[in-house]
Amino acid sequence: MEIIFLLIGISLVLAIFFLVAFIRAVRSGQYEDDYTPSIRILLEDTPTQDKNLNDNPTKL
Amino acid sequence: MxxxxxxxxxxxxxxxxxxxxxxxxxxxxxxxxxxxxxxxxxxxxxxxxxxxxxxSEHPGISPLTDTTGRYDYLSEASVADSLLDFKGKQFANVTFYIPQMHCISCIWLLEKLYALHKGVRHSQVNFNRKQIKVTFDHQLLSLKELAQLLAVLGYEPEINLAGKKDQYVSSRSSKRLYYQIGVAGFCFGNVMLISLPEYFDWDGVMGEHFKSLFGFLNLGLALPVLFYAALDYYKSAWAALRQRTLNLDVPLVAGMLALFLTSAWQILSGTGPGYMDSFTGLLFFLLTGKAFQQKTYQHISFERDYKSYLPLSARVLIDGQQSSRALDKLKVGDRLLVKNNEIIPADSILLKGKAWIDYSFVSGEAEPVEKTLGELIHAGGKHKGSTIELEVVKEVSGSYFTQLWNYDIFAKKEEFLETIANRAGRRFSYLLFVISCISFIYWLPDLDQAVMVFASILIVACPCALALSSPYTFGNAIRILGRNRFYLKNAAVVEKLASVDTLVFDKTGTLTCSDQFEISYQGRELSPVERNMLSSLFAQSVHPLSVSLHKFLGTASQPVEQFEEHIGQGLSARLLGSSLRAGSMKFILSSGEEKHLLQTRVYVEIDHEVLGYFELQSRFRPGLEQFKEDLKEYRFAICSGDTPKDRVRLEEILPEDTNYRFSQSPEEKWEFIKQQQQQKHHIAMIGDGLNDAGALKSSDVGIAISEQSGHFSPACDSILEAGQFHRLPDFLTFSKWSVRVVYASFFISATYNVVGLSFAVQGHLSPVIAAVLMPLSSITIVLFTTLSTNMLAKKLKLA
Incomplete structure (x- = not known):
């Protein structure tokens, strides 16, 4: 039964780890915009591809 | 027709x-x-x-036609630096507010600015706030050029030098709430886990040393909740006590402290397991309710000052050279250039050109006022017509417009908020105080027992369900109304809206659509050729009546000869060998003008034959005719700065006992509201312009009508988008029902309390029942309030 001491310790450490992760997420401003990222992920990133290829032939 | x-x-x-x-x-x-x-x-x-x-389809915004010189003031280093968030050797950061942002395409384009100009390194949009944060190379691209680039694309940034600080503060306080919820949630979860053996009476299995360990762990986990998460409740309760009044937070804090102290005593003395799960859970639910209630519309400002209505800079003429100058640096004697549709920035005298000033926002007059050379023009009016030259006679801060805004009597005192919850909380506190004192005295010979009874009454009676019901009901109501484009400043406005019994409307721009006329023609039938000729005549003038008639008659525009505009009278010209004249009755018929003509009429004449007249009437907002039927239980009043010319038409559609007040100054409007309030009426003022500012502020609920959210509106409690005006009856009904939902949930929570008490009295309140009952009552309240408000919204067909 003494193993419970250890288990409780581990579970508390884990929980504190999540709490710290949450606080860091709030601090970094993740909760300030809950809409734009959901749109941003849907947008194509390369509409200017052709032009870039033509403009920067040296990079190829 | x-x-x-x-x-x-x-x-x-x-x-x-x-x-x-x-x-x-x-x-x-x-x-x-x-x-x-x-x-x-x-x-x-x-x-x-x-x-x-x-x-998306048609994503664009029509850009400003003339942006030259518009952002010149940004090239001044001190102005630019005050706007920048950060400035390094090469890169700088700036955040712009762009009210025009509205769709996916906007996000896409604004985040692709780097492809349009190589000076832009990175741009990121916050759609909810309608903000864009740009990192740019300030050696390649100046702040002014960046603003111009955005304006050219149609995304004209709205720059407000004063607004930056407030935003920072509000973002910090909302972060703090998130931290508190995080801490309370963490402690609540772990305490529940550790208390689990206690619920099922596993003493035999676990042994005595586990019991004390769990007790001390619970105590330790409750401390962050006590000292951090609950902090704002102590502050609120203390503030109420200091003002010698009681709010809901007072019995709440009493209950919390009783709960914590009893539990701590039980744990430390080894007499019991304590109720730390209830304590932490209570705080967790309360804080989530608070967060739910704190729905804010980040892109809408309810507290604007005059600076955000006036432009930031003005065009100044110095030795015949145009340059741009910040508004607060304008001096008496400066020469200004004002173009069509621009706002007059300071009280000044007309030096050159013809001016029609639209004061509808400042005074409520529907029709533009004509100004001739040498006349004084007040700030705040919108100029319609070709470019004019002005000389400043008063600095911006001294103008009539600014004074109107800063009028002392309009200032609303921030009174202690009398909400349903606080009222209930106060009655509850008195009752609680009496009951617990009587019980304490009854048990007094046995001090230990007396303290125990005193504490347990406070715990059981802790008004947690009471404290949860209004945040969840009104928080959800705000969201539902917001989805229907009726934006409330905070949750308390829902309650105030429900208590309203009198609706006071402004006319111009509120009941009528600004810039839209209903036009009818009386007289001899016009042939297509005559139509075209008249239309061409009206095309020459920028007077709003001419513009409307030109649109109405079709858009033909042939060049005319000998065009003349007779100020305050009418137009004349020659076209295809015929002489054309249009204008007022006096101008055309040479007979005395009827002073109190109810409608605006424009007479027309071709080759000295009077053909007839056009009648222009302001158009009422659709849905107004339904108000008489749908808002039977409300008293109506019209309080307008305009002349009574629309009175007859209003009498046709509004209830008989409507109180009509025309030609009202802003002060008179404010006095009318005050006088009604003294007669114990609760008033909703519905207005749109600056002349309603005082009335909007002093009324119980000030509703500003805005053609588009994000557009300018005076300080108010709520903003209603003009297109949703016809839903006003539904919104009022919805607010009334929301309050009933709160009362119903009070009843539910009272039932829970009675059940809990009866168990406790009989000595049957086992830890597991107590532990289940507390969260169960909270969850019931949360579910009941949100589900019933959603159902109501559905019934009223709100989106």
């Missing part, structure tokens, strides 16, 4: 989606409404950014 059936009107602009008028352009098999829209299209096409048009 003539109806405009031009094919041109059915075309919509490929860029911005508005219907194309007379300046319609056809380019690459696409239609554009103006040169501006076409140039944005060409610009984006040249940059291979056409994907902008694929993401």
């Amino acid at each position: 003539y109806s405009p059936t031009h094919t041109v009107d059915t075309l919509t602009c490929f860029h911005c989606g508005t219907s194309c008028g007379k300046d319609h352009l056809h380019f690459e098999e696409k239609d554009f409404c103006c040169v501006g829209c076409k140039s944005v299209y060409q610009f984006l096409k040249a940059e291979n950014m056409e994907a902008y048009y694929n993401l």
